[in-house]
């Protein structure tokens with residue numbers, strides 16, 4: 109994987125801190141070095157990671173949430 113970059117995802121279906129923790133765990137499983145920030149109210153997920161947004165979206169979706177990577181520049 110390449111060097112860490114900021115990526116952004118929109119995640120639907122998170123309703124509580126447990127969901128936030130679950131999504132964080134999924135991201136950390138893909139990239140243990142990732143820094144993750146999640147806003148529960150908006151479903152906005154920011155990560156500093158060497159993984160791609162699409163890869164994370166796929167992993168989060170497999171975990172039961174609806175995740176879409178944002179490709180607009182942050």
Ligand SMILES: [Cu+2]
Pocket residue numbers: 122123124125126127128
């Ligand atoms: Cu929850």
